[in-house]
Amino acid sequence: MPSGKSKFVMPADCNPRTRDLFTYWQSVHPETGLPGRQHIDPADILPLLPNVWLVDVQRAPLRFKYRLIGTRIAEFYGVDHTGRWLDEVFAQFIGSETHADCEALVADGAPRWRRGKPHLSYEEDFNLLERIFLPLAAIGTDVDMLFCLTVFFDTDGGAH
Numbered sequence: 447m448p449s450g451k452s453k454f455v456m457p458a459d460c461n462p463r464t465r466d467l468f469t470y471w472q473s474v475h476p477e478t479g480l481p482g483r484q485h486i487d488p489a490d491i492l493p494l495l496p497n498v499w500l501v502d503v504q505r506a507p508l509r510f511k512y513r514l515i516g517t518r519i520a521e522f523y524g525v526d527h528t529g530r531w532l533d534e535v536f537a538q539f540i541g542s543e544t545h546a547d548c549e550a551l552v553a554d555g556a557p558r559w560r561r562g563k564p565h566l567s568y569e570e571d572f573n574l575l576e577r578i579f580l581p582l583a584a585i586g587t588d589v590d591m592l593f594c595l596t597v598f599f600d601t602d603g604g605a606h
Contacts, residue, residue, distance in 0.1 A: 510548050
């Protein structure tokens with residue numbers, strides 16, 4: 447049973463927005479089990495919303511669908527993919543590190559963080575990103591949604 451209370455530690459040099467979302471997720475985390483979407487109040491994280499995205503988890507077969515995409519994420523991709531399957535949006539999704547992180551998070555309920563070059567899309571102005579995937583589970587046990595945030599860094603090092 448995933449609990450999300452792993453030994454995951456945020457890197458000391460992570461972006462403040464990434465840290466803020468992780469801290470918020472921890473603050474709504476129940477004593478037992480995982481937090482669910484019902485624990486998240488968008489009003490509590492207004493400054494982060496442009497960088498936030500939610501992904502629904504479908505099981506049997508395991509697939510991932512955009513439920514909500516923040517405005518900054520949509521700007522980066524040039525389109526709002528809300529309601530679309532990740533494996534349809536990105537031909538390279540299956541087999542990617544991102545897909546592996548999604549699968550592992552569903553299996554163990556532990557957050558995933560990464561900083562590096564984008565794996566699924568690349569835009570010349572943004573050559574680096576930082577992202578966090580956090581598990582949500584409506585009944586506390588089975589991960590049914592991914593609570594995500596991505597920060598894009600431009601070639602001058604500015605965070606967006």
